[in-house]
Amino acid sequence: MSPTTPGLHHVTAIAGDPQRNADFYVGTLGLRFVKRTVNHDDPTTYHFYFGDGMGTPGTSITFFPWTDGGRRGRAGTGQTRTAGYLIRPESVDYWHDRLAGKGVDVDRTERFGETVLRFDDPDGIGLALVASDEAADADVRPWDGSPVPADHQLRGFHGVTLAVPAFEPTVSVLTDVLGYEREAEGDGRRRYRANGGGPRSVVDLVETDGRGRSGVGTIHHVAFEAADVEEQERWREAFADHGLTATDVVDREYFQSVYCREPGGVLFEMATTDPGFTVDEDVDDLGSDLRLPQWLEDEREAIEAQLPPFDGPTVPSEDE
Numbered sequence: 001m002s003p004t005t006p007g008l009h010h011v012t013a014i015a016g017d018p019q020r021n022a023d024f025y026v027g028t029l030g031l032r033f034v035k036r037t038v039n040h041d042d043p044t045t046y047h048f049y050f051g052d053g054m055g056t057p058g059t060s061i062t063f064f065p066w067t068d069g070g071r072r073g074r075a076g077t078g079q080t081r082t083a084g085y086l087i088r089p090e091s092v093d094y095w096h097d098r099l100a101g102k103g104v105d106v107d108r109t110e111r112f113g114e115t116v117l118r119f120d121d122p123d124g125i126g127l128a129l130v131a132s133d134e135a136a137d138a139d140v141r142p143w144d145g146s147p148v149p150a151d152h153q154l155r156g157f158h159g160v161t162l163a164v165p166a167f168e169p170t171v172s173v174l175t176d177v178l179g180y181e182r183e184a185e186g187d188g189r190r191r192y193r194a195n196g197g198g199p200r201s202v203v204d205l206v207e208t209d210g211r212g213r214s215g216v217g218t219i220h221h222v223a224f225e226a227a228d229v230e231e232q233e234r235w236r237e238a239f240a241d242h243g244l245t246a247t248d249v250v251d252r253e254y255f256q257s258v259y260c261r262e263p264g265g266v267l268f269e270m271a272t273t274d275p276g277f278t279v280d281e282d283v284d285d286l287g288s289d290l291r292l293p294q295w296l297e298d299e300r301e302a303i304e305a306q307l308p309p310f311d312g313p314t315v316p317s318e319d320e
Helices: 018-028 089-101 133-137 167-176 229-241 294-306
Strands: 008-015 032-039 042-051 060-065 079-087 107-111 114-120 126-131 157-164 181-186 189-193 202-207 218-226 256-261 267-272
Touching: 008 018, 008 042, 008 079, 008 157, 008 267, 018 032, 018 042, 018 060, 042 294, 079 089, 079 114, 079 133, 079 218, 089 114, 089 126, 126 157, 157 167, 157 218, 167 181, 167 189, 167 202, 218 229, 218 256, 229 256, 229 267
Parallel strands: 008 060, 079 126, 157 202, 218 267
Antiparallel strands: 008 218, 032 042, 042 060, 079 157, 107 114, 114 126, 181 189, 189 202, 256 267
């Protein structure tokens, strides 16, 4: 029998300009810049992590900024279309006004009984703020340095929307491997929820025509939480029993990862909760310096010389 997951661990996307990316996610959305490192598979590219005050699993959105004319992505099947964050119901007007005041085009709608603010980030990545009573149950650590007041800060993920060519092949993985259960359907969308429910437990599916292409402005993969490496091995077996091939366990410094592409084309990751972002920085110093895994430290000088200029995120005061 497969283990079960409480839901999302993180979401990873591809951005363009690193300064613009950091300024938006910190200065506009109020997330903390919890880690600056590099893509372990391409050390010439930054890897940024944004989350709550500690980068708690279930709050982090991460980016590979592709500069120098990095290829634009194309929306379509096999992609995570939207990453949705939880907000308190009483925060809807605050966020609508905040985003609109910063020139962000916001669409306000209702979905499955919840108010949703839908918008794109500066690179065109789909985001949503979902007003739900579940926000009160989210395991998050407010960030004292955020330009967003603590009562209105994002409360970790609500869920993701996956674009797939047909429902059933992806549904079979969600239900038979990951333990999700069907919850609702409407307007061409099917909603599934992780066993146990609660924050970060939602996966929505929409059928879409046309294959997507990875690149700037698209989400690269979605990661679900695994308790530890032992559980990851059970996930690998569960994927194999379903006729899918998962990678070996990969050391990502802040968590261990296993990857598997589901039949609809979306890349899934199973990521452990430990050791977390404080393994190489104190809580007060998160995101302040470029951190490299030990196996890249000998190349630090060359890596730093190839990385694009980046001054760190601009953090306005709450009054701005």
